Amino acid sequence: MKKFCKFIFMLIPAWICLAGCVTSPFGFILGVDDILLSANFPRRAEYQxxxxxxxxxxxxxxxxxxxxxxxxxxxxxxxxxxxxxxxxxxxxxxxxxxxxxxxxxxxxxxxxxxxxxxxxxxxxxxxxxxxxxxxxxxxxxxxxxxxxxxxxxxxxxxxxxxxxxxxxxxxxxxxxxxxxxxxxxxxxxxxxxxxxxxxxxxxxxxxxxxxxxxxxxxEVKVTERIYLVETKNKDFKTACKLAKKSENRRKAQELFAKVYADEGIYQAGYNSAVLLFLNRDFEKAMEEMQAIEEKFHTKEAQKALKRIQEEIEYQQKPVQETSLDSTYCAEF
Structure with a gap:
């Protein structure tokens, strides 16, 4: 019984450690493996x-x-x-x-x-x-x-x-x-x-x-996720903190890009592309996310790539173009 109690107490520090790890095996339970960010994108009138x-x-x-x-x-x-x-x-x-x-x-x-x-x-x-x-x-x-x-x-x-x-x-x-x-x-x-x-x-x-x-x-509200990872890289941790405030996202994006260039961490590259997107640097966001998708082939990158492409297509659509058969479905 004493050995069992000793084993339990030995596990407690490990559980505490896991609770602080953003990408632990239990991250999906703790809900700490990503951060939701939003930005307002301008939209012109479909029919002014x-x-x-x-x-x-x-x-x-x-x-x-x-x-x-x-x-x-x-x-x-x-x-x-x-x-x-x-x-x-x-x-x-x-x-x-x-x-x-x-x-x-x-x-x-x-x-x-x-x-x-x-x-x-x-x-x-x-x-x-x-x-x-x-x-x-x-x-x-x-x-x-x-x-x-x-x-x-x-x-x-x-x-x-x-x-x-x-x-x-x-x-x-x-x-x-x-x-x-x-x-x-x-x-x-x-x-x-x-x-x-x-x-x-x-x-x-x-x-x-x-x-x-x-x-x-x-304006429409656009929401994206950036993903966290267990790492000792201080730049990654700093970027995560900076990204929470819109006025600091440019610096956060630069830090994520630096971490990805130095260490090749998937989350850093993905986050960099997402922040470029939220900062409306669509062409560069497309370039970075495409590179991430081609290298890692994740569903998250594929979906993000589609969203970026759709935004680029919207920006390129001629002003005041009005379709008389523009029916489509969109879930709220």
């Missing part, structure tokens, strides 16, 4: 509206009928929006789908109303509208899972909803922008089943902002 543009929001529908749109012209939307604005919105919606489209209609209207460069049109001055924003649900599904744990009952509700939206020029009846996005979210609570709208309300609010963002310059 003139200052003071008057925009009406057609109540989003619980279904989206492609039959209302012929080619690139939205006759139905333009011809009927006045009548729809005159109606009581509460009469349009019901059930789970209804709660979703009611919220997105309300939030899109609020986003326009709060934008100093846009004018929200309502039923009192509907005939003055220059543009319409509207849309509907193209796909919807929910599921409920129940489980009992520690004599407590838990309910998980999952919600999947795909929403298509359009920006229409009233004068020409042209659909100047169209896009489809989806929300895939779940929420777990003790006891009762969460309401559908409670599960996706934050995502809907974000979507409402993104819908109005197509008409104005804005």
């Amino acid at each position: 509206l003139p200052p003071g543009a008057k925009v009406a929001v057609i109540p989003f529908q619980d279904t989206f009928n492609d039959g209302t749109v012929v080619g690139e012209v939205a006759d139905w939307m333009v011809d009927n929006f006045f009548a729809m604005l005159q109606g009581d919105i509460s009469n349009f919606f019901g059930g789970e789908r209804g709660s979703i489209v009611h919220r997105i209609t309300k939030r899109v209207s609020q986003e326009i109303e709060e934008d100093p460069n846009l004018v929200l049109i309502n039923k009192k001055n509907a005939d003055q509208a220059d543009y319409l924003i509207g849309g509907g649900i193209t796909s919807f599904d929910t599921y409920i899972d129940r489980e009992k744990k520690d004599n407590r009952k838990y309910c998980t509700k999952g919600v999947f909803v795909s929403i298509r939206y359009q920006l229409v020029d009233v004068k020409t009846k042209e659909i100047v922008y169209t896009e489809e996005r989806y929300i895939d979210r779940q929420d777990t609570r003790e006891g009762s089943v969460p309401h559908t709208i409670a599960v996706v309300s934050d995502d809907i609010d974000m979507l409402a902002k993104q819908i109005v963002d197509i008409t104005r310059p804005h």
Whole structure:
């Protein structure tokens, strides 16, 4: 028994050591093997509206009928929006789908109303509208899972909803922008089943902002990881500390690059490329990450390389290029 106790006490320093090692075999449990960093990237308007543009929001529908749109012209939307604005919105919606489209209609209207460069049109001055924003649900599904744990009952509700939206020029009846996005979210609570709208309300609010963002310059938040490693290299440790503050990331990147050049540590090279990306030095980030991927062939490097390439392609896209069939899906 004494020998066993002695063995346990001998292990304690080892466990303490492991707890301080950022890439120990237990790093995935301790959650200390990476650092999340973010930066705001500027985005131009996908379809720039003139200052003071008057925009009406057609109540989003619980279904989206492609039959209302012929080619690139939205006759139905333009011809009927006045009548729809005159109606009581509460009469349009019901059930789970209804709660979703009611919220997105309300939030899109609020986003326009709060934008100093846009004018929200309502039923009192509907005939003055220059543009319409509207849309509907193209796909919807929910599921409920129940489980009992520690004599407590838990309910998980999952919600999947795909929403298509359009920006229409009233004068020409042209659909100047169209896009489809989806929300895939779940929420777990003790006891009762969460309401559908409670599960996706934050995502809907974000979507409402993104819908109005197509008409104005804005910023998007980009988040990346830098990876830590057990090393005695002081420059690596210093770089990790510096990287946490955006104003110090240039120096951190230089230190990571130096460590990689001196010792060939994968994490140092990867981190250097990521910091170049967050600092918007995209071409150099691409060059470094490509070299890392070719040498180490990691999934992280492959995915980062794709993100950098997508950003470069966006930067190279001509200003004011508007696709009338720009539908794609993006998870929130």
